[in-house]
Amino acid sequence: MVIDIAFWALGLVAVLSGAAVFYVDSMARATYALALSFVAVGLQVLFLQQNYVGVVTILMMVMEMAVMAVYMVMFMGMNPALMPMSMVHGNRTAVVVAVTTFLVLAAGILMVDWPARRGSPPADVTMALGESLMGPKMLVMAVVSPVMVATIVAGVVLAARRTRYDRFGDDLSRRPADDPQPGGVGR
Amino acid sequence: MRPALLLPEIVLFLGGLVVLMSGSFLPRTRQWATRVVAATALVTATVLAALALPGPAEMAMEGTFTVDTTTGVARIVVALGTLVVLAMASDEISGTPRESETYALLLFSSTGTLVLAGADDLLVVTVGFLLASIPLYGLIGIARTPLSAEATMKTYLLGALFGILLLAGVTLLYGVSATTSYVELTDRLADAPAAVVGTGVMAVLGGLMFKAGGAPGHFWVPDAAQASGGAVAAFLTTVPKIGAVIAAYRLVSMLPDTVAWPLLVALLAVVSMTLGNLAAYWQTDPRRLLGWSTVSQVGYLLVPVAVAGQSDLALPSLLVYLAGYTVTNLAAFAVTTAFPDRRDLHSYRGMGRAHPWLGAALVVALLGLVGTPPTVVFVGKLTTTAAAWDAGYVWLAVLVLVNTVASLFYYLRWIAPVYAGGEPPGVLTTPRAVTPAAWSASTAVVTAALSVVLGVGAGVLWSLVSV
Amino acid sequence: MLSLIVFLPLAAALALVAVPRLGDAVSRWVWVVVAAVDLALVAAVWLRYEDPGTGRLAFEERAPWIPGVNSSYHIGVDGLSLPLVAMTAVIFLACAVFALRETDRPRPQAALFLFLQSVSLGLFVAADLILFFLFFDLSIVGMYFVIAGWGHNDAGRSAMKFFLYTFLGSLALLAGFIGLYIAAEPHTFDMVELAEQTPLAGSSLGGGLVLAAILVGLAVKTPTVPFHTWLPPAHTDAPAIGSAVLAGVLLKMGTYGLVRIAMPMLPEAWRAWAWVIVVVGIVSVVYGALVALAQTDLKRMVAYTSVNHMGYVVLAVGAAGMVADDTAQARAIAVTGAVTQMVSHGLVTGALFLLAGVLWERAGTYDMGSYGGLAGPAPRLATLFAVGAFASLGLPGLSGFIAEFQIFTGSIAAAPVTALALVGILITAALFLRALQRIFTGPTRGASVGFADLRPAELWSVGTLLVLSLLIGVLPRPLLDVIEPAAEVVVELVGR
Amino acid sequence: MTLEATLLIAAAIFSVGLYGAISQQVVVMVMMGLELMINAVILAAAGFWWFLAPDPSGQVLLMVVIAAMTLEMAMGFAVATLLHRERETDMTDSAADLAG
């Protein structure tokens, strides 16, 4: 019973903080709200006996939100935390679509005759995950690493205006590198 | 486990890594070496795939990946298609600061496409989707122009949405079946609630449609085709489709009869082809026109998917169409990369007389896209239409033909100025608009010729794809 | 042998394209020589031809093409196709000779026409639906470039209209072909097998729909009313030799398809819908003739008479589907007449379009009112045109009569309503005589003044076509001996 | 704590995310909407795993979802940066030259 209440409460927190993302009037607050939503869901996942994944979710999201906050300060060229904003378009359409989606999904969830549980959870959930990753689903994880490489490459390509040839010259022989801030930022 | 069966994919990815690494140490003007490396990787992958092609169908990686004729054909087509893109890139990208990165991303995306093509597990589909998509964002944005930035943003945001939907779909399917492997899904989905299965399938298909560039995930295609570089545009309108359509084929093939997926896919096909054709009508930018044209081509490609399992012709016709489409579409793009500064249909006025071979290549490519014999797309279109008819979808076959007529008009809008007399309206001021780029020009001619040769030798092609 | 005939021009075309250093004169003569050699080869085939009998082809060649869908490179000739093959070779040679003085890009022109020749010959020898369709479509493509590249006035627009319209038809045709393929058991695109199988027999709806698709496709190409509107602009704006090939050869592809594909493969549906075809034929005949009568533009007039003439063919093959007792002979005569008409129309209309081209080249107009008394300065032109006109209106002694007499006797016997179309021969007579009168008689005036008479190349090319028409008109037996057995086979097949 | 409850919460989060993705003009805010949708998927996947299908592949699915989320977001930042540099904007509406 307590668990149920807690679960519902977390769910409520997750939804409401999610909604708050688009309600608060600064990007920073939106970021915090999003992080809160994720933490709530992560806790719910923990309730659902997926310790490892739940923790990972929480950790990842906290990190990511930190990155996002930094990113906005760095790149948006302004302090979004202080600027009120209302940058919304097609609000009515969006509301209609979202509400309809929810209603349809809810109706589906309630009307569908969900099947019975197949089998039972393994004794050590995290162990089973590890074995699965190393066993039947190895390809999945094996592909995720190239995806990461690709993400890094693509991300750099998109984000960085200057290339190595801008820094070191066309034949890569210029030393020291020609940087706008010689030696890098932290120096 | 048998990772050796995935050798072509591994070769491509490792090739990409080598390109990336070696690119960091090469002077800007000597990055062509990375192109050679990339080409070597592609050729190696092709050879490996070709060697594996005659073998029996095998499952790799614990049943999550299938190596069969379909995969083999996809490997060859993807690798060779990317090779052709490399050839086009030789003019356009050669010597740019991001040259090696471009090649690396092309190879990564090709790898992802192949993962999609062979995937026999929903999770592999998911990661294949990611691996095929993420490099694309980088490729589109690499041109670093305002328009390309816009196109990147749109592609990315659409891709993210459809990726999430794909994940949601996979989650639903997993939820009602407790597995993600196709082998088990077939039976388990039959007992599952159809509404959930339907929703899940739609979501997964939606994701694949984004990758393939068909409705409803097509919005990025014309934008990206117009705004990115020529070689990249050629790549992204051609290669990812191969993986996505084959993945869609494999997905629907394992679905139970409890959901009306053939009708759904047929409707998606009709929407794609019709929308693509109609929207292409008054385009003035040749690449955007081709972008819309590829949307319509995806519609045609979905026809055999819609009748998967209901006609013996479905799979071979799909593969033939894919191969033919790849060759022909690349030929058309190669003409645009040969004249990167001709960004208006009118600027092609008189091109056919000044450069007869290129003009002929363009005509072959465009008429090929229409489905004129003896180009290979005709064989594809013929057999896919026949497959639809064979499976009882006469209306679909008729709509394919009606759409073909509709498509004719805008292709002719491009052909007409090419052979019209007179000079183009004062845009040919740059040398790049007057003299065709050598690699692209040869590529255009070769691929156009190949399109005809494959059409004439369709019997051989057919026997290859239906081993 | 047939492959050689079909692909020799193509090879020459490729050679012409590939060797850019060939001079214009050389290109023109290469064209003439290749066309002549091809004609000689066709003549050799004709001499060695023996009727192959029901359901068979002579000079058959077969090689697998797309075995997965049972489509093969299968070619051969019989009494229906051989005359058309010969006619095609003749017309292309005549065009080659006619164009000997062409100055506008002769090399690509020669290549294009050689390509078209291959395509046309290929279509008539094709014994596989896909092969047929291949050539059918390529003929459209080739003609598009002929009109767009060498036409005049609003050539681009006319060419595009031609292309869009006929391509639409070709896709309807393709739909029909696929229907046949699916209905056949085992699935096949082979014409001979399909004719043997008669797929869709017993399915009146399916057979009707497939037949409708094929008919629409062929009707556009033929063209019959109401699918003919692409024809007048295409002809008006096409160059002379383009018009000659278009009218002489390409239009036949539609009617040839009727006797080669629709009738033998869908006999039941054909019989069921024969009355529609007859009606379309009658309407085309009368409508084409009447509209031609009202034209003031010579080329448009001849174009509309093509609608009229092809209407006779449609009428005859439709009547051949009106199966009843005791009319087998009459129906065979009608079909013989139809095939003869295809040959005759090719020769005669080809000649007339070439002559119209002379008018354009000299005076830049097709308007009949701009001329008058042209027989004075250009007696040779007048004579040839008069012969052509009389041939076209079906005067005995020329090929048109042989065709039309057989069409009418056969059709009236099989379907008396076709007698209505007799009006057509009357109106064509009137309109051709009016045209002759307007252009050639009376005092020499307008564009006729200072008009140069036919040059030898023009004379020879047009003259040859008309002499052949005369030969057929006087001594039809060599031609009819080839056609008649095949026509009987068709009638027998459609009667199944 | 039932499957339906979990899924309803997930659906609610999903819808909120969808609303945000559609209604927001700033690219980063759109991304936040998308993140919320992923959030919902995570919850739903966990729910499915626990209530219906306690199979290891469900956990792998969750891992993939999380990985996808991070990677997509990383790309998102790169794209936003690119857009900002090339077009001096961070709004989707301001980048609407490609149309038709």
Added chain:
Amino acid sequence: MTVMAQTALWLLVLLPAVVGGALALSRSDRAAAAVSLATAALTAALAVVVALARPQVAMPFMAGSDLALGVDALSALVVPTVAFVTLLALVFSTGEIGESQARFHGLMLLFASGALMTATAQTLPPLLFAWEVMGATSFALVGFWWREEHRVSAGVTAFVTTRAADVGIYLAAGAALAGGAGLALADLPDGSEGWRHVAAAGVLVAALGKAAQLPFSFWLSRAMEGPSSVSALLHSAAMVAMGGYLLLRAEPLLASTGWAAPATAWVGALTALLLGAVALAQRDLKQLLAASTSAQLGFVVMGAGLASVSGGAAHLVAHASTKALLFLAAGAWLTALGTRRLTGLLGVARRWPLVGWTSTLGLLSLAGVAPLALWATKDAVLAAALETSPWLYAVGVAAAALAAAYAGKVLVLLWRRAPEPERAVAEGHHDEEEQGTRRVGLPEQAPLVVLAFGAALLGLLALPPVGDTVARALGEEPVHPAPLEMALSAVVALVVLALVWWRPAPEPAWLRGWLGLEVAAHTLVVRPTVALAESLARFDDRVLDRVVTGSAEAVLGMARRAATFDDRVLDGVVETTAGMSVRAAERAGRVDGRWLDGAVEGVATATRRLGRLARRPQTGQLHQYYVQAIAVLAVGVLLLVMVR
């Protein structure tokens, strides 16, 4: 012997055809006349040979029927007639035709070949073949002087009118084939009941057209624009006569139907009567002769309808000789004086006595004065008429009286010594047609003499004993007109001649205008046809074509407009659809008034909407893409959930 005779028959047809064709195409005028005359002479000799030897030849032709030629009793009469008249007309023409002799002789020989082939054809294909060749060459010969438009028009009228009738033979051929009779002329009566009627009707119409019988007569009037030698051959002995010949040949077919024979007889009789009246009203010699030809052919047609083949054939031959003579004479005067107006020929017989006397002989024969040729032959036909119906006979006699009247009218003029003022008027008419030469040469006179013999003596063909032989050869019992009848007709002729001498005949305008037949044909057939043709052509250009281009353009035009069109998709759909409908309706209203009907516009509107919609979703606004994608996916889900 047979082989030689067969060769002769082939040569009879081929020789003039080949030589004629060569001459027509060549342009060497110098040798033309000589070659042509030699050919004609040879042909005439061949005609005699085949008339005596009666060969049959055949070669495979088409439509399951042979090209069979043969000479039987009837042909044996007609073939030499044609051949000799050809020769004589050609001789005459050397004086008449100055330029383009090669073309003229070539066409004449071609025509002769056609006529000879018609006369010998045994099956329908060669019959029609030759039949139409005659038509076409007649067009070319009537319009021989092509620089004068009215002559060409006359040729067109002649050809088109006769071809309209020729359609009958096509019909007859179809009917013969359908009726199972085959295409041999002799077998036509064996066809099945229904088809036999069609065949008979077809043959009848075709023959009436060629023979210039009612209602086709008017073309002959126009055909007088041609040279006189052409008229002499075509419009007396050959083409017109071939119409009559065909009916004689098809007499068994006509008889076998029950209705065709009487119809034929009555058409012939009425033509003889009415065209006789027309002839009487003419003021132009050639027009008079033309009308008289129609009228006289009426007797031949009557003979065919009355099963009096021998009488009809005899009349045909006798008339050929007579009328050729008169046409040549008219031609001689035309060349000499440049007029063919009767008043212009006042007293002309005295100026050139040979021409005058021969033509007088011809006119007397035409009038039916005993014992000249036409008196006897006409009475043979009239005797058959009396056996059938007194009414028919009465009409025939009246027609004969009219013949005497118009012949007399000419005679009077030719010989009259007119007072000075009238002579001046007459001379005023000289040279109004062409520049007269004021001389009649030897080549123009010689044929007249030969033909005059014919006009005088050919009556023997209808009189015993020769007449009986002829009748028996044609397979009939000889019928002898009662002496009273013959006397009566001779008396009638004389009385009428006397009357005409005494008082000029009336010349009512409606008769002078050939009963208004041409006007009627124009009003009833030609003008509606041309009007129909023009409206169809407009329809073709405006509607049919625009349906196609219009709908295509509509799609494209709207697609283009859509490029500048941008608004919210989902929000605006309702609004825009309404707006579009209104605009479409407005446009439809506007356009409909101009040229299109609602259906076409409906199609165009529908496609237009599609074209517009196609580019609208691509708004460039990402969030709209999101909405659309979600919407499509939702629809897909719905579909999958609903449809099983």
